[in-house]
Amino acid sequence: MQPKPFALRIFDIAAILVLGIATYLALTAPTERVMGEVQKVFYFHVGTAWTALLGFILGGVFSVIYLITKNLKWDKFQVAAIEVSLVFFLITIVLGSIWARPAWNTWWTWDPRLTTAAITELIYIAYFMLRQGIDDPDRRARFGAVYALVGALSAPITFFAIRLFRTIHPVVIGGTNPEADGGFSMTSDMLTAFFFALFAFSIIFIDLFWNRIRLGDLQEKVEQLKLKISM
Amino acid sequence: MFFQESTPDTSGYMIAGYTVAFIVMALYVASIYVRSRNLQQDKALLEDIQETAPPVQMAAKPETRKRASNSAPNGTGKPVTKKSRKK
Numbered sequence: 001m002q003p004k005p006f007a008l009r010i011f012d013i014a015a016i017l018v019l020g021i022a023t024y025l026a027l028t029a030p031t032e033r034v035m036g037e038v039q040k041v042f043y044f045h046v047g048t049a050w051t052a053l054l055g056f057i058l059g060g061v062f063s064v065i066y067l068i069t070k071n072l073k074w075d076k077f078q079v080a081a082i083e084v085s086l087v088f089f090l091i092t093i094v095l096g097s098i099w100a101r102p103a104w105n106t107w108w109t110w111d112p113r114l115t116t117a118a119i120t121e122l123i124y125i126a127y128f129m130l131r132q133g134i135d136d137p138d139r140r141a142r143f144g145a146v147y148a149l150v151g152a153l154s155a156p157i158t159f160f161a162i163r164l165f166r167t168i169h170p171v172v173i174g175g176t177n178p179e180a181d182g183g184f185s186m187t188s189d190m191l192t193a194f195f196f197a198l199f200a201f202s203i204i205f206i207d208l209f210w211n212r213i214r215l216g217d218l219q220e221k222v223e224q225l226k227l228k229i230s231m
Numbered sequence: 232m233f234f235q236e237s238t239p240d241t242s243g244y245m246i247a248g249y250t251v252a253f254i255v256m257a258l259y260v261a262s263i264y265v266r267s268r269n270l271q272q273d274k275a276l277l278e279d280i281q282e283t284a285p286p287v288q289m290a291a292k293p294e295t296r297k298r299a300s301n302s303a304p305n306g307t308g309k310p311v312t313k314k315s316r317k318k
Binding site for chain 2: 040102204
């Protein structure tokens with residue numbers, strides 16, 4: 001494997017730093033009066049959700065580019081974006097469930113937002129299972145691209161689910177109804193922690209995405225070597 | 232919950248949430264590291280196999296030369312047949 005580029009090393013360090021700062025800001029943000037300390041998981045919950053949904057859409061964009069160019073580089077990018085997003089979205093769902101227990105008095109409910117989120121996560125778990133089942137790299141990339149393109153539709157559906165359907169999940173970004181159940185306003189400290197968390201998870205996403213692309217490069221080299229030797 | 236007078240103590244849930252978030256992220260970073268290390272080992276092994284492969288082919292060459300010389304002991308380079316033996 002080629003040595004890590006200097007810029008990636010910088011990103012590695014920056015990712016650790018911003019994660020530490022985001023945690024500090026989240027934990028020292030004012031405590032919400034009704035829900036108490038558990039509301040502080042909100043900063044990581046939204047930060048990971050935002051980057052994960054963008055990552056799924058990014059995976060769809062890479063799929064389109066792959067289908068046009070047939071260049072396997074875009075397949076690697078697609079896999080990297082989706083894998084990191086899958087991990088982030090798992091954190092989102094688990095944090096949401098932990099937050100729901102004291103707020104809604106249940107770990108899970110089949111609310112439109114929670115249901116679409118669970119379906120999105122399952123769609124992308126199936127994506128990796130599908131890829132595992134195909135040996136030919138071109139065929140795997142083609143199938144993966146079509147699947148990821150269709151799967152990417154689940155990201156906007158999840159995002160807009162709370163805006164389109166009647167739900168108990170609060171609308172944080174771009175909510176139009178201030179009197180909606182579960183809506184809440186934030187103080188300036190809360191807003192700082194919130195926007196910094198969005199920034200921090202964007203940096204962490206880029207760092208992990210880049211590292212995952214390098215892993216994909218290495219996988220490709222090993223596959224090529226295996227093919228050469230078997231011939 | 233919405234008619235309560237005091238803020239409930241939900242710090243346990245908060246700690247659980249952050250712990251899970253950090254554990255999942257740490258596991259993912261570890262998985263990237265482990266997969267990368269395994270692939271590097273595979274790559275090194277495959278490169279070794281590839282490097283050792285040419286001498287095996289070289290060893291096969293003298294044998295074929297030997298067979299060729301056996302097949303044409305008359306120095307003509309043609310295979311030995313009944314006709315050439317009579318000559």
